[in-house]
Amino acid sequence: MRRTRSTHRRFGALACAVVTGAVVAAVPTTAATAPPRLDLPPPTGPHAVGVTDLHLVDHARRDPWVPGAVRELVVTVRYPARRGGAPAPFLPPAAAEVVARADAARLGLDADLLDYRFATHSVPGAAALGGDRPVVLYSPGLGESRAFGTALTEQLAAEGYVVVALDHTHEPPVVEFPDGRLARRALPPSSAEVLKEVLATRVRDTRFVLDRLQVLAAGGNPDAGGRRPPPGLGRALDLSRVGMFGHSAGGFTAGETMLSDRRVDVGADLDGSMAYAQSTGDFGRVAEEGLDRPFLLMSAGDHSAASDPSWQRFLANHRGWLRQLHLPAGEHFSYTDHQVLLPRLGLDPAVTAPAVGTVDPARSVAAQRAYLTAFFDRHLRHRPQRLFDGPSDRYPEVEFR
Template structure:
């Protein structure tokens, strides 16, 4: 059963044996999106002047988000997976947990999106993304590029001071600042407030304004349609999705990728989404030994859910199969048995294709009206 809020890499892969092949630098990359559109990308720096940061006393809450969108072919350089300052910190953390050297993980590799490319035009439905607790927004890149290639404006949110690093304009890097034993309810409440603030910023963008704090130039023709908005997330990001849908009617559909809806399973301390259910359609994707059959918070949610529900299970996958690690870790030459607790034994390309099919079909059904 998934632990509440966080199921992390730490403690799972520290005993990984590094083979001779794994000592050589890895060539990291993600599968290309298959939709009919090229993909553009732009980052936004958003500052919520009405809210204090809960993790750093006396500071204003600020976020970085990556907007990907259907674009015209060509134009702009390939966007990196992570900006250099954040890439170095995140790679260092991942390398320590994997038992390899940090130079094995170059997280500045090129993605399939072109930075600042002109948008393809037209009002496009929106899909937001929230990552697992303590992980950066980049871990959903393959899923988000795919949806953008199919015609959606996707928005990946970094919940500042949770991930190892978030890089802001000018190269400023904000590190993780969660206190030991951070309050799970405060963490989720902060994430919900972050998401609602991002929705506010997207409304500014939809009206032709520029919500970026530095007023950097936006891609031409980028027009999100805020009458059709979905959201999905992995682990705590899935929990965040459900809790935001309870609080904010602007979300029309949501998906939880293998995330508990509990602050504490043992005491049945569930989130509002589990206790109250939703009227909107919802997708539950699970893996390994986790599903509605084993997760009491999902059972509670299903007992109260009023809107349509879809469920799918990746039996030979694992918790982080629903992130880019499914594609990245097999490239490192590590012992597959050591990686299995993290990404399962599933064929990586079958896993990715299955996820794409599920998310694409769900959002096509719920948002393309």
């Protein structure tokens, strides 16, 4: 089943299902003969990458999805680090098993064939390199784990950024806390009102994470369990330079957060609509009001401002620097690690194309990494970037709109 543009019309294409279901729901049962080898391309920046998770508890806020619970988050922080050490897994063991079972059921595979514990390129607890590092936040699509932005967040960390990836608890299939607890998906049935609460919760999550990063930068320890941060991490944070990007609903979240919190200086939306319901013109505030700071729109397949009324409204109201980039041979999930991982499964390309397109996976990831790095370098480090002057011979997969 090809993903049609109607799936983009509500909440960044992910209003009605967990992402893994949306990606592979139409894949027929297949008999795999050998476990697929899953991995991600290594980052190409000059620095090694360290990683740590922070468990953050907002005691002042009730969880909107689980009665009687306070809001708890787990974020992954990647940063330039000293070299050495064994890399972290893509997902921790219990979470990897839950996601593998869900994906395997839809793929018609034995769950043992989907091992999401494969090694990343980030070393847990590695000492942070010195220097004031701009901070970039990452928000995933609705129903998607923060882990599926690893290829992009590792690249930014290798380029010298501290990158903080959020899980919006009870949206993805599972969030595994450091003490081993598993928080499962708990969203009510989709409606415009539920989606508005989802976005409002995501913005509150993001602003709370920024508050806790300020504690870390000041020498404190925001981790709810008191686990010590990696050496030098707090001193590396330069919270006077903050960017944010996200895929699908995460891109919508970036824009809405910028509207609510001026600590976020620049933002990027990777193929996410800015509407709760396109058909009724129920757009987010960011579309209705625009922004006065730099913003990057990246689209794929048949989605762009030409087909998305919420983007048209945003463009009419935006008052800052802006570029529109388009990946015509990609698709919605090209802006996640599915771009690389789905083709690794050895399925018929006709099956995977509706999710990740026909673009070469390595070329797609390389282009995304280059443009995102150039965007943040230009606006957070104030380094001129010719890459935004027009189409590039190095990345012919990307069109300027």
